[in-house]
Amino acid sequence: MRNYIIKRVLGAIPLLICISFLCFVFINLIPSDPAEVALRVSQVPVITEEIIAETRAAMGLDKPYLVRYLDWVINCLHLDFGISYTNPDRTVGGELLRCLPATLVLAGASLVLVIFLSLPIGFFCAVYKDSWFDRITRGFIFMTTAMPAYWVGLLLMWLVSIKFDLLPTSGNGSWKHLILPAFTVSLTYISTYIRLIRNNMLENMKEDYVLYANVRGLPQKSILVKHILKNSLHTCIVAVGMSIPQLIAGTIVVENVFAWPGLGTLCITSIFNRDYPVIQTYVLLIGVLFVVFNLLFDIIQTIADPRLKNEVS
Amino acid sequence: MLKKFLENKMAVAMTGLVFIIALIGLFAPVLAPHDPYATNIMNKFAKFSMDYPLGTDHLGRCVLSRMIYGIRPTLGLATLTMFGTIGLGAFMGFMAGYFRGWIDEIIMRVVDVMLSFPSQIMVFAVVALLGIDVRNVILANVFIKWAWYARMIRAGVLKYRDKNYIQFSRCVGNKESFILLRHLLPSISSELAVLASLDIGWAIINISTLSFLGLGVQAPVPEWGAMLNEAKNVLTTNPVQMIAPGIAIVVLVTAFNLLGDALRDVLDPKEAS
Amino acid sequence: MNTVLEVKDLSVALKVGNNTKQILSNIDFTVDKGQCLGILGQSGSGKSMTAKSMLGLLDRNFTVTGSAVYKEKELIGESKESLRDIRGKEIAMVLQNPMTCFDPLCRIGSQILETFQAHTDWDASKQQAKALELLERMRIHDPLEVMEKHPHQLSGGMLQRIMIGIAMIMEPSLLIADEPTTAIDAINQYSIMEEFKNIKNEYNTAMIFITHDLGAIAKIADEVLVLNQGRIADKGSLHGILHHAADPYTRLLIEKRAAVMERYHNALYKEKLRYA
Numbered sequence: 001m002r003n004y005i006i007k008r009v010l011g012a013i014p015l016l017i018c019i020s021f022l023c024f025v026f027i028n029l030i031p032s033d034p035a036e037v038a039l040r041v042s043q044v045p046v047i048t049e050e051i052i053a054e055t056r057a058a059m060g061l062d063k064p065y066l067v068r069y070l071d072w073v074i075n076c077l078h079l080d081f082g083i084s085y086t087n088p089d090r091t092v093g094g095e096l097l098r099c100l101p102a103t104l105v106l107a108g109a110s111l112v113l114v115i116f117l118s119l120p121i122g123f124f125c126a127v128y129k130d131s132w133f134d135r136i137t138r139g140f141i142f143m144t145t146a147m148p149a150y151w152v153g154l155l156l157m158w159l160v161s162i163k164f165d166l167l168p169t170s171g172n173g174s175w176k177h178l179i180l181p182a183f184t185v186s187l188t189y190i191s192t193y194i195r196l197i198r199n200n201m202l203e204n205m206k207e208d209y210v211l212y213a214n215v216r217g218l219p220q221k222s223i224l225v226k227h228i229l230k231n232s233l234h235t236c237i238v239a240v241g242m243s244i245p246q247l248i249a250g251t252i253v254v255e256n257v258f259a260w261p262g263l264g265t266l267c268i269t270s271i272f273n274r275d276y277p278v279i280q281t282y283v284l285l286i287g288v289l290f291v292v293f294n295l296l297f298d299i300i301q302t303i304a305d306p307r308l309k310n311e312v313s
Numbered sequence: 314m315l316k317k318f319l320e321n322k323m324a325v326a327m328t329g330l331v332f333i334i335a336l337i338g339l340f341a342p343v344l345a346p347h348d349p350y351a352t353n354i355m356n357k358f359a360k361f362s363m364d365y366p367l368g369t370d371h372l373g374r375c376v377l378s379r380m381i382y383g384i385r386p387t388l389g390l391a392t393l394t395m396f397g398t399i400g401l402g403a404f405m406g407f408m409a410g411y412f413r414g415w416i417d418e419i420i421m422r423v424v425d426v427m428l429s430f431p432s433q434i435m436v437f438a439v440v441a442l443l444g445i446d447v448r449n450v451i452l453a454n455v456f457i458k459w460a461w462y463a464r465m466i467r468a469g470v471l472k473y474r475d476k477n478y479i480q481f482s483r484c485v486g487n488k489e490s491f492i493l494l495r496h497l498l499p500s501i502s503s504e505l506a507v508l509a510s511l512d513i514g515w516a517i518i519n520i521s522t523l524s525f526l527g528l529g530v531q532a533p534v535p536e537w538g539a540m541l542n543e544a545k546n547v548l549t550t551n552p553v554q555m556i557a558p559g560i561a562i563v564v565l566v567t568a569f570n571l572l573g574d575a576l577r578d579v580l581d582p583k584e585a586s
Numbered sequence: 587m588n589t590v591l592e593v594k595d596l597s598v599a600l601k602v603g604n605n606t607k608q609i610l611s612n613i614d615f616t617v618d619k620g621q622c623l624g625i626l627g628q629s630g631s632g633k634s635m636t637a638k639s640m641l642g643l644l645d646r647n648f649t650v651t652g653s654a655v656y657k658e659k660e661l662i663g664e665s666k667e668s669l670r671d672i673r674g675k676e677i678a679m680v681l682q683n684p685m686t687c688f689d690p691l692c693r694i695g696s697q698i699l700e701t702f703q704a705h706t707d708w709d710a711s712k713q714q715a716k717a718l719e720l721l722e723r724m725r726i727h728d729p730l731e732v733m734e735k736h737p738h739q740l741s742g743g744m745l746q747r748i749m750i751g752i753a754m755i756m757e758p759s760l761l762i763a764d765e766p767t768t769a770i771d772a773i774n775q776y777s778i779m780e781e782f783k784n785i786k787n788e789y790n791t792a793m794i795f796i797t798h799d800l801g802a803i804a805k806i807a808d809e810v811l812v813l814n815q816g817r818i819a820d821k822g823s824l825h826g827i828l829h830h831a832a833d834p835y836t837r838l839l840i841e842k843r844a845a846v847m848e849r850y851h852n853a854l855y856k857e858k859l860r861y862a
Contacts, residue, residue: 146566151559208686217674271441279441306736
């Protein structure tokens with residue numbers, strides 16, 4: 001088992017190198033010269049060719065590409081992601097750290113909503129397949145796939161906050177601010193997971209072990225929960241794990257609608273301000289999160305599955 | 314195939330709907346009651362009337378006219394994205410499946426990396442890198458989506474490469490790549506049609522989202538996402554503004570989704586029997 | 587009162603969309619105590635369907651008509667829950683694919699115990715004792731260890747014997763074996779057949795043995811029912827069917843088998859000559 005984990009972790013390293021290299025290339029592809037930008041940001045009055053050349057040397061931009069890449073990776077490993085172009089007093093790491101908690105809160109609340117809504121709904125849709133409940137849910141799922149998240153956000157904001165004045169429209173502060181954005185973010189994922197759980201359960205219902213459980217006269221409830229649901233959830237573990245980084249990345253649009261001061265808002269502002277180091281670090285962060293969570297839940301699933309566990313140990 | 318398509322009411326109805334919308338967009342100058350750019354501050358936020366069937370916006374522009382003109386960027390850009398995606402995906406997939414060896418290896422590794430990365434973030438990264446512009450939005454969408462098609466088409470090529478009729482034409486002395494293309498395209502076109510009609514809905518949402526955020530189509534060009542961005546600013550005072558563009562997006566995307574599902578039913582031999 | 591099960595005019599129809607397809611038509615048979623009825627037929631002839639339809643194991647798309655009286659109790663049209671009480675306790679069944687019939691995520695022990703919990707009010711220690719007794723009776727080594735194993739760690743033959751053990755420990759009045767030897771290898775097939783013969787001799791249970799294997803039928807059945815495309819092709823005592831089948835389809839089955847056996851014996855004979 002330990003060997004398996006080590007093997008998987010080592011296997012993820014090439015992917016991480018790929019992602020970090022892409023992010024590094026990204027900032028070196030931008031049309032403007034980083035040295036020049038840095039000078040302009042620190043408000044040097046007259047920018048001459050000489051000063052630019054000097055700054056290039058100071059920033060290490062004259063070194064070979066690969067050396068610079070290695071330097072950058074080492075800096076990143078020390079959590080030094082450089083300085084924001086638009087706001088030289090602030091480091092990129094500090095900026096991200098400032099916005100991260102808000103996004104984590106939003107993503108966490110959304111995840112809780114997704115799990116607590118999609119699990120029971122998916123379960124009952126499968127158990128009462130083709131009933132009115134299942135039909136309505138399927139119609140709802142179909143509708144939500146065609147609705148842009150930002151529009152849903154606007155509708156909710158208008159209906160709940162403006163028309164009935166139940167919750168605040170935007171910003172963050174109390175748990176009341178959290179409800180609408182979290183619900184909007186989770187809506188897309190709820191549909192996906194209801195469908196996933198429903199189809200998984202229906203697949204499992206056709207298995208021989210369910211027939212045999214019925215043949216033995218086990219109670220319906222026990223067959224559904226102890227056997228079918230358990231087996232279905234098992235195949236969903238990786239999907240749920242992967243949805244965590246997806247949720248963190250997927251808050252961009254909704255944060256913007258509800259003026260939620262998280263990473264997404266920071267990212268959009270940075271795009272408008274051409275604050276490339278911030279965007280670069282944000283993309284790197286999300287990429288690394290994807291790889292890490294994928295790895296983590298893959299291993300968790302392997303440990304949880306008696307068949308795979310024996311195979312690898 | 315065509316007969317089965319015509320028998321499927323949903324497929325025919327949805328194709329019809331999409332066609333009508335496209336035609337309305339095409340003949341926008343004839344059909345729109347007003348100039349979509351003509352502002353009239355005196356007449357802002359006008360109610361529904363004979364003259365302005367959907368009222369006017371915050372600058373007094375005719376909403377219906379803007380909606381009609383908005384079909385052009387929304388549908389046009391999404392179609393363009395799909396052509397680009399399928400073109401690039403088909404080319405890469407075909408190269409990988411046809412030449413095999415190291416070309417296949419490199420292309421498929423790139424595809425793996427592309428598929429493992431969150432698509433939305435990639436769009437933002439590409440737009441950030443290339444600058445805020447509609448063309449870059451299209452490029453970004455093509456860039457993140459081609460990998461799906463490349464993988465599918467490669468699988469198709471590998472499946473048909475060793476089929477008897479391909480081997481036969483090889484013996485007869487036809488050029489292999491020509492044969493493959495001629496036989497392959499019809500055989501995977503059905504699968505492609507389903508995927509493409511589902512993805513075009515995705516592209517519409519994606520492009521409108523970027524426009525909504527101000528990263529895509531720029532004001533004052535009438536585009537549904539951009540219109541919603543303007544509607545957002547007046548949400549408290551004039552919530553009606555966000556109804557028309559939102560519903561239009563939902564209808565168009567639903568039409569494509571239903572079309573995709575119907576096509577799958579038409580083309581899937583398993584479902585039919 | 588020796589008749590355990592009496593089936594009359596049993597029919598099953600499958601509804602797909604607007605079409606109805608007749609799967610079983612007018613099946614009649616009776617099974618007596620201590621007696622084994624063999625149901626013979628090709629795959630798709632409706633053998634398993636016969637058993638499943640009586641026990642309420644088919645989904646809503648199937649319509650079952652006719653009558654199946656188990657000990658003066660009508661099974662057709664009985665509520666799902668009361669059939670559930672009968673299944674596994676009064677009427678036990680052994681299925682075809684032992685490797686896929688156990689929940690892959692559950693330990694064997696817990697799958698045995700849950701059967702007890704469904705039908706008895708035994709306490710934990712009695713359940714444990716019964717489970718061990720069941721495994722020992724099926725001649726499984728290290729029963730304690732086997733209880734802790736997951737299904738994929740055991741062989742098909744072992745799982746099949748556990749399945750038979752679970753069926754018999756509840757001392758059912760009727761045992762239905764649905765192709766119990768099809769999915770396992772030849773050596774295990776032999777020992778499984780021996781197991782069924784023992785059950786027949788020891789427990790005096792009524793038995794329905796469903797198979798497409800004429801050899802297996804010949805070993806165990808008293809009466810034989812031949813099914814072809816959902817209808818009874820032939821019916822009678824084992825001897826009668828094997829030697830004086832009236833129905834051409836049955837004769838075909840028997841002749842095919844005889845031809846194969848003859849070739850086998852010829853080959854064996856030649857081998858013997860070669861070594862002699």
